[in-house]
Amino acid sequence: METTALNILFSAAFLLLVVVSGGIIYLTAAEWRDRRRQAREKRAAKADTKKAATKAVTKRK
Structure with a gap:
């Protein structure tokens, strides 16, 4: 009885332990x-901002 x-x-x-560890791994990966x-x-x-700035400078010339 005691052993059971x-x-x-x-x-x-x-x-x-497995459930908590799995949750921590999931949250870390997310x-x-x-x-x-x-x-x-x-x-x-x-990159989009840089393109827009280059385009604006090119239009001015």
Whole structure:
């Protein structure tokens, strides 16, 4: 009886450890993906601004 209860508690603890670790890995990966996307959008916006500025200078000449 005592061994069965300990086995259930250890199994539950291990399952919780796996679930929490999986959640942390998921959140870390999602944050990494979002940072990459934001950096890519920032570079694209910067390039668009640079193109617009070059185009404006070219039109003035």
